[in-house]
Amino acid sequence: MDPLDGIAPACRTSSPSKCAPFPIDPMTNLPLLLCPDCKDVNFVAFIVRNPHIPNLGRRFFKCPRNQPRNNKTCSRYSF
Numbered sequence: 001m002d003p004l005d006g007i008a009p010a011c012r013t014s015s016p017s018k019c020a021p022f023p024i025d026p027m028t029n030l031p032l033l034l035c036p037d038c039k040d041v042n043f044v045a046f047i048v049r050n051p052h053i054p055n056l057g058r059r060f061f062k063c064p065r066n067q068p069r070n071n072k073t074c075s076r077y078s079f
């Protein structure tokens with residue numbers, strides 16, 4: 001099994017010398033860290049669009065498994 005599978009897409013290019021430890025969010029230049037719970041998926045970046053949340057418009061990161069349609073198997077997120 002490929003040890004890089006699902007860890008860092010940036011590492012899967014043809015030039016390992018440019019291999020970044022994590023993909024970088026172009027909006028914030030912050031690294032999309034590995035979810036500390038899942039340990040095999042990186043956070044994805046979103047912008048708060050729910051007007052009922054005080055952080056409206058802010059960028060935040062959450063585990064791609066933190067979704068109702070995924071049975072919310074992971075509830076990790078961070079601002």
Ligand SMILES: [Zn+2]
Nearest residue numbers: 035038063074
């Ligand atoms: Zn997770």
